[in-house]
Amino acid sequence: MTGLKVVTTIDERLVAVRADIARACREAGRDPGSVTLVAVSKTFGPEAIAPVIATGQRVFGENRVQEAKAKWPGLRERHAGIELHLVGPLQSNKAKEAVALFDAIHSLDRPSLAEALAKEMARQGRAPLLFVEINTGGEPQKSGVLPQEADNFIKNCRESYGLKVAGVMCLPPLEEPPAPHFALAAKIARRNEMNLLSMGMSRDFPAAIALGATHVRIGTAIFGERD
Numbered sequence: 001m002t003g004l005k006v007v008t009t010i011d012e013r014l015v016a017v018r019a020d021i022a023r024a025c026r027e028a029g030r031d032p033g034s035v036t037l038v039a040v041s042k043t044f045g046p047e048a049i050a051p052v053i054a055t056g057q058r059v060f061g062e063n064r065v066q067e068a069k070a071k072w073p074g075l076r077e078r079h080a081g082i083e084l085h086l087v088g089p090l091q092s093n094k095a096k097e098a099v100a101l102f103d104a105i106h107s108l109d110r111p112s113l114a115e116a117l118a119k120e121m122a123r124q125g126r127a128p129l130l131f132v133e134i135n136t137g138g139e140p141q142k143s144g145v146l147p148q149e150a151d152n153f154i155k156n157c158r159e160s161y162g163l164k165v166a167g168v169m170c171l172p173p174l175e176e177p178p179a180p181h182f183a184l185a186a187k188i189a190r191r192n193e194m195n196l197l198s199m200g201m202s203r204d205f206p207a208a209i210a211l212g213a214t215h216v217r218i219g220t221a222i223f224g225e226r227d
């Protein structure tokens with residue numbers, strides 16, 4: 001983690017995060033190229049995002065469709081090769097905008113959304129990478145499919161809606177050690193023959209990488225605290 005170092009600028013924080021990802025990969029005997037850093041820029045404006053793009057970062061995460069729609073078309077005009085990931089919950093009535101804007105959606109968690117996404121993907125001829133969100137802690141206030149319903153839901157996405165679901169996403173309960181949740185998400189992905197694992201945030205990404213994360217979603221450690 002970056003806790004012991006005094007890091008001040010976005011540049012330095014990004015360098016530190018990349019070094020921590022590389023170290024976690026080394027310790028796990030993994031290729032650092034097997035982990036994608038999704039820089040979660042929610043709540044931050046283009047003036048904070050531009051310096052991160054300038055360091056070479058191209059993959060960004062947002063949690064709201066409207067916010068992303070206001071921010072990213074302009075940034076995309078100025079910078080080539082941006083890949084945008086939706087990491088927050090998605091309402092079915094925003095599926096159209098989400099499919100048009102995002103290259104990956106990490107929050108597929110119910111049949112009505114699977115249906116809306118399938119329809120829009122066919123209509124727009126676009127195929128964002130899809131992750132099924134698992135509510136590994138069974139928390140009532142959180143979105144995500146319950147672990148015991150995951151296999152059926154994934155099968156349903158594939159067979160009823162023809163969706164190529166590529167991976168699993170999880171967001172462990174704040175007050176619990178994250179490793180068992182990461183392990184459970186990894187197990188669900190493996191037994192459903194999915195290769196991608198979206199897990200790990202600022203506070204816990206080394207543990208997520210140790211358990212197979214392919215996409216770490218990191219906001220605070222790069223951009224600083226949100227208001």
Ligand SMILES: *Cc1c(COP(=O)(O)O)cnc(C)c1O
Nearest residue numbers: 040063087201202217218219220
């Ligand atoms: C905000 C957010 C993140 C990033 O969290 P940090 O703790 O700031 O790194 C990751 N995933 C999701 C789903 C988020 O909403």
